[in-house]
Amino acid sequence: MIENTKCECGHNNPIGTILCEYCGKPLLEETKEKKTIEQEMRYEGKARRSQIKHKNFIDQVWSFFSSVKVAIILILITLIAAGIGSLLPQERVAATSNPELFYSQEYGIWGEWFYKLGLSDMYNSWWFMTLLAMIGVSLVICSLDRVIPLYRALKNQKVEKSTDFLLRQRISYQESVADEKKEEKFDALTTALKKRRYQIRQEGDSILAEKGRISRWGPYINHIGLIIFLLGVLLRFLIPGWYLDQAMYIQEGQTRKVPDTPYYVKNEKFIVEQYDGKFAGIPKKYQTKLILYQQDSSGNLKPVHRGSAIVNHPFEYKDLFLVQVDAQTNLKGIKLKLMDKKSQQSKGTFLVDLGNIKPNQVYTVGSNLEVRALEYYPDFALENGRPITKSQEVVKPAFIFEVKEKGQKEGERSWVISGENADALTPENKYVIKLAGFEMIPTSGLLVRIDKSLPIIFVGGFICLIGLAMGFYWHHRRVWIRYKDGVLYLGAHTNKSWFSLRRELNQVGKQSGIDLKLVQE
Incomplete structure (x- = not known):
């Protein structure tokens, strides 16, 4: 059973909570010694699951993958591995039937070790797929570990906060105000804040002005996009037939099976057009006239599509693309x-x-x-x-x-x-x-491409861009105002651009006729 941490205000907080859920006072001694609570406001001081006592194996795994350091290390390892794998061409690019011999002959001892270490087909290897899966798991757990307490805190945030909470904000203000002028000050401040598109909530002698909350969800929308993107990449290799990127050479008049597909293709005619005059002899256009076949129930080849593969204009049929990439005389x-x-x-x-x-x-x-x-x-x-x-x-x-x-x-x-x-x-x-x-005989070099995961990857990338826009172009700003014992207190917090918030509050003070001598740590 999880223990509770009781605040001076009487509220019981779950263990791991840094700031009281009710009044906002610091609960830990090391936090009380700080002048500001700016860092603790990242997740509103709420307890995260990774911060609770580790009771079982699942909690320990959760704590491991919820670490941002672990996520960064996994990403760095993956990037380094991908960089090493790009030093020499992969097997699918080399398009050789004997990769062991190819790498040793073409690249010597380095190619031989490149093949022996499994780097020649690295992007299909189990350990590279495991790294991608671990990054995905880390993104999911990191997001859930933070977004759930953040959502609960922002949804249920209290208007009335302790004066200690307000004065510990990076930007704060206090002023002695007579009781009869309290309402006048409140009205002036709320009017000026509303003009700046703040949403106002008031409970008794406390006010909460807030805008730009959407900014707080930007990183998590970004994480969702990255998770979908990674899922699309993994599906390429987990589901047979979802991804193919392989070269094939086919002679004029020859019919060959398209690798890893149920189709056969015939090179009906290979055409090379050359420039005239000054650039005579330089190829102008490579074109292969193709017939695509598929076996019927009796095993006979039946034509299903006719067309041409031209450079930058591939031959298309359903999810299959045949791209003209090379031409030889063999x-x-x-x-x-x-x-x-x-x-x-x-x-x-x-x-x-x-x-x-x-x-x-x-x-x-x-x-x-x-x-x-x-x-x-x-x-x-x-x-x-x-x-x-x-x-x-x-x-x-x-x-x-x-x-x-x-x-x-x-x-x-x-x-x-x-x-x-x-x-x-x-x-x-x-x-x-x-x-x-x-x-x-003329021989056409074709690149066989199938990528059914592209829509998923594009959706993930688009969602990722939305998250980046939400995080970069909006700022979550909050202003707490409280009147207590003849003193008007003000505290302000933002997740970015503190200078801009200070300037905005100065303008609010001028519009409301209040000389806000803000204290900024």
Whole structure:
């Protein structure tokens, strides 16, 4: 059971209360020793849950996350981590099928450690998501720990405050006034304050003038916007299909599956327009004509949308955006010629389509020769004496071909690495395969983007801006006036711009005919 702190006025206050809820007198000895109570007025001196005795684990967790220092530390850690993660491109930007090899080859030892420490896919990592979640929890608890007591205090604030409370305000005033002039002073002051848009409440010989209370809610509206913003960011990674930002390359005439979506896209035609005259040869426009497909119930591809992706004008379909970001001329195929090793006579040529190699695909050469592709390594390398492919990208293509005459049961095998026959591996072969040429094809670089959380992020950002405007452009100002034992007391408080409040009260004094010799600590 929570203990109470009893004030001199007789009011029982919850433990942790700094200023009496009823009269406003300081309750703590260290507060009584101060000349002003400006700092204690931030939350009206009300008890916050984080200030009560810690009874259980939940109270301790609440106290931890309600600390502004903890929130700042979490934000700093997140910012530092995000900065480190931006030193090298993330995996989704690099768009590589073998990130471990990519980072070590491109950035050396730093890239290798960048990948090993999990920084290459940091924004999808569990610990980064945990940091964002902890910041969100801290924002929620910080806000609730302060806004609830503040709301109760402002809603139920008393008009009559102790003279000690008034004189301890940063701006205060006292003057001996005869009883018969009390009403005249009150009327003059309230009239002048009303002209300045103060709302007036009077109870007996006490007056409370207040305006701009909306300013006190600005930081908490701002917190709500930040919480919604963080929620939108987290939903990108928590809900599959809500966020996608991935590059893909598609050759002209090729149909490929759009990564992590149920769609397929065909590059119907890639168009490059160039400037004429002085700027001849400089690209003017990149455009890819696209057809978007989706599988029907029988598994067949059915076109659902046609359009073009142009730089700064993406191809759109529902939540899917295909953005034109790059253009290349890539290797489509290799032309190889089969030659008799002794006579060096050509038996014919055949074309290997690197994007469409089927297992055991057979190429007919001349009238009676067949070449069968037994094995294919797009990015050839040797590991422990065995052939491997380091990635599925066409970097160093290598083949094992079988050459035989029609009707022959078993032929001879030949290695072809990067278009050159490896004669040393098969010196006894009758035939040799040599490079005859290349076939190039335009390739369009598209950025696949899906972001269903953008509306939530925009709403959070808009609410955050409203909170900032409320906090910056309004000032919560209050003036307490009390007449007691022949003395007129005045105390004033604002959450910002004390000089402006002092100037305003001086003008109020001139309008009311009272020489307010304000005391400002």
